[in-house]
Amino acid sequence: MSKTRPGGACSVGFQASVACPGTPHASVAVEEARVHEASIVEELIALAERHAPPGSRVLSVQVTVGLLTGVSPDAMRFYFEALRDDTLGPQAELDVRLVPLRGRCSACQRTFVSEEAIWTCPACNEPFLSLENGDELDLTSLVVDDGEPDHDRAEDPQEERRRRPGEPAGA
Numbered sequence: 719m720s721k722t723r724p725g726g727a728c729s730v731g732f733q734a735s736v737a738c739p740g741t742p743h744a745s746v747a748v749e750e751a752r753v754h755e756a757s758i759v760e761e762l763i764a765l766a767e768r769h770a771p772p773g774s775r776v777l778s779v780q781v782t783v784g785l786l787t788g789v790s791p792d793a794m795r796f797y798f799e800a801l802r803d804d805t806l807g808p809q810a811e812l813d814v815r816l817v818p819l820r821g822r823c824s825a826c827q828r829t830f831v832s833e834e835a836i837w838t839c840p841a842c843n844e845p846f847l848s849l850e851n852g853d854e855l856d857l858t859s860l861v862v863d864d865g866e867p868d869h870d871r872a873e874d875p876q877e878e879r880r881r882r883p884g885e886p887a888g889a
């Protein structure tokens with residue numbers, strides 16, 4: 719079996735790659751995959767926390783996942799829901815989008831787009847695929863609530879403390 723793929727694009731991030739989740743491919747054992755997804759979700763949450771503007775609440779974390787990562791969107795959502803209450807908050811949603819696999823067969827030269835991970839050419843069945851993508855795992859955007867009028871909480875708790883009633887008014 720011979721295949722080529724573009725060099726390791728498995729960044730978790732808005733370009734900034736935080737850590738490469740490794741080279742997980744379709745045949746990861748189920749338990750390994752679960753651990754793997756838990757750590758990916760932890761990284762995504764950490765990344766979202768870092769990138770969300772101060773004082774804002776993350777409503778949605780949008781992620782694209784390549785088919786060759788072997789990552790299960792359901793498992794990611796499961797871990798996200800388990801971890802969000804103590805991190806981003808219960809309002810946060812994880813929006814996972816699987817990216818179709820694009821490539822070309824080196825034997826028959828046909829190009830293809832597949833909704834599933836494949837290792838042989840859909841036309842001639844030869845295993846000589848040159849894949850354009852599949853390893854991606856990117857946090858593409860965050861939807862945040864930045865505390866507009868419907869939230870009148872002070873964004874900066876320090877500020878609130880400085881203005882505590884009973885203290886001299888200062889200037």
Ligand SMILES: [Zn+2]
Pocket residue numbers: 823824825826827828839840841842843844
């Ligand atoms: Zn072919």
